[in-house]
Amino acid sequence: MNIKGSLPLLILHVLSTSPRHGYAILKEIRQGSEGVLGVAEGTLYPMLHDLEQRGLIEAFEETVSGRLRRCYRLTDAGRREFDRQAAEWRRYSRAVNLLLGGAS
Amino acid sequence: MTSYADLNRWLDQATRGVPRRWATSIRAELTAHFEDTTAALLQQDVPEETARRRALAALGDPQAVAHGFNDVHRGRRHYLMAALAALLLLVENFDLPQRFLMGDWAEGSTPSRLFYAADHAFTIALGFYVVFVMGRLLVWRFDHSAATTPVNIVLGGLVAHATGTAILDLAVDTGSSTPTLLNAGNLVEGMGTALQGGGILLTGAGLIALGASVLLAFDTPGKRIAALAMIEGATTMLYIIVLYLGGSFLGVYVLLALNSAILLPVVGVVFMRAWLSHRRLPAQAA
Numbered sequence: 470m471n472i473k474g475s476l477p478l479l480i481l482h483v484l485s486t487s488p489r490h491g492y493a494i495l496k497e498i499r500q501g502s503e504g505v506l507g508v509a510e511g512t513l514y515p516m517l518h519d520l521e522q523r524g525l526i527e528a529f530e531e532t533v534s535g536r537l538r539r540c541y542r543l544t545d546a547g548r549r550e551f552d553r554q555a556a557e558w559r560r561y562s563r564a565v566n567l568l569l570g571g572a573s
Numbered sequence: 574m575t576s577y578a579d580l581n582r583w584l585d586q587a588t589r590g591v592p593r594r595w596a597t598s599i600r601a602e603l604t605a606h607f608e609d610t611t612a613a614l615l616q617q618d619v620p621e622e623t624a625r626r627r628a629l630a631a632l633g634d635p636q637a638v639a640h641g642f643n644d645v646h647r648g649r650r651h652y653l654m655a656a657l658a659a660l661l662l663l664v665e666n667f668d669l670p671q672r673f674l675m676g677d678w679a680e681g682s683t684p685s686r687l688f689y690a691a692d693h694a695f696t697i698a699l700g701f702y703v704v705f706v707m708g709r710l711l712v713w714r715f716d717h718s719a720a721t722t723p724v725n726i727v728l729g730g731l732v733a734h735a736t737g738t739a740i741l742d743l744a745v746d747t748g749s750s751t752p753t754l755l756n757a758g759n760l761v762e763g764m765g766t767a768l769q770g771g772g773i774l775l776t777g778a779g780l781i782a783l784g785a786s787v788l789l790a791f792d793t794p795g796k797r798i799a800a801l802a803m804i805e806g807a808t809t810m811l812y813i814i815v816l817y818l819g820g821s822f823l824g825v826y827v828l829l830a831l832n833s834a835i836l837l838p839v840v841g842v843v844f845m846r847a848w849l850s851h852r853r854l855p856a857q858a859a
Contacts (some may be wrong), residue, residue: 491602492609509633510610511587514602515641518595522645539602 476508476516478558481543481551484526488542490533491517517541525550579629580607586635591642599642607632637716644713649848655706656844658699663837665696690742697735703840704728710847717790723783730775737769773809780806801836 483489483497491513498506520526525547531540543551584603588596607628614624632638664670670692678685708724711717745762784803791799 490605492606509631509637510606511603511632511635511638512641514599514606515638515645518599518642519645522649536605536608538605539598 475558476513477520478551478554479506480513480516480520481525481547481554484541484543485548485551488529488531488540490531490538490540494541520547579625580604583629583632583635587632587638588642589639590647591639592646595642595646603632603638636718640713640716643709648709648713651706651709652844652848655703656841656848658702658706659837659841659844662696662699662703663841665692665699666837686742690739693738693742694735697731697738701728701731701735704731706844707840710844711787714847715791717787719786719790720783723779723786726779726782727776728779730772730777730779732772733768733775734772737765737767737772740765741769777806777809780809782806801839805836 479498480494483494483501486497489497494517495508495510495513498508517526517528521528521541524544526541527544528539528541530537532538533540584600587603588599591599610628610631611621611624614627615621619627671688675688676684678688704724704727708720708728711720711724740761745759745765780802784799784801784806787799787802
């Protein structure tokens, strides 16, 4: 399932648990959703740079498996934004579930 | 055989247009991702060639990636400047530069002609920039590559319009009458008029095509802007037809009212929102 629209929320969620580089973020999204959620992998990076420019995440360099990697962690503003978006998403999905439940 | 040369070609496309100071680190970041994916596939006993090919395919369309990076690293400054350009166009609509900057020059004198030529060129240049950035916004932010051709048509129309206007402002003494193809006094005036009118028609046609392409592809807010673009395009075409065939300025006032009251403020707000850049989730948009 293509998740481009909800990718920022999923990135913030993954980074709320611990800092990661791009590949690890995608791996976590895929594994955490039991393989249901996916995205064209290259499009993750413009989104990461966008979140960084908005001050929701910050980048730092770290050596991972002997290689220098660009990793990301949540900022305080990012944590507040994640809480807000997650609450909004739950409200939205509950409303859709109510509707679909009523239709079945 | 998929190799680093293929990856480099992909990276060249994915970083096309991206400022150099960002392109280097982006290439390193995406190369590391490619290598991680390849390594994970090799661990699953996938043959090396297949692993590399699948890792490259998993990165997706490089043009879509380039649109995203350009939007983030080049777009914002342009969106703010385009919002200011829309504001300046509003000022131009009310002829404020002519009221406050123009000297006490006789109509048709050299200073007067130069002033009008500069004023017209500046106005068309602002319009050119607004349409150009609108095209970038549609392609970079909304992945709507279909906007490219109609935007180019509008820009081509504006260039023809600017050329014709410059000829009429600088090379032709039109007096108080409005030159049309029907009353052109000489070849130069005829050329200027044809270029100006043809440019306006082309701009109108491009705006209608742009509006139609957005109308077919976007949700409700996008459709409102598209509908406005189509009205603007249709009015522009109507303006030139009415002006040239009937010699009436009615179309000018319709255009000015439309531009001042609706289109330019809406375009300005669109650019400001793009500059502030909050990508909304489906839940937030509800």
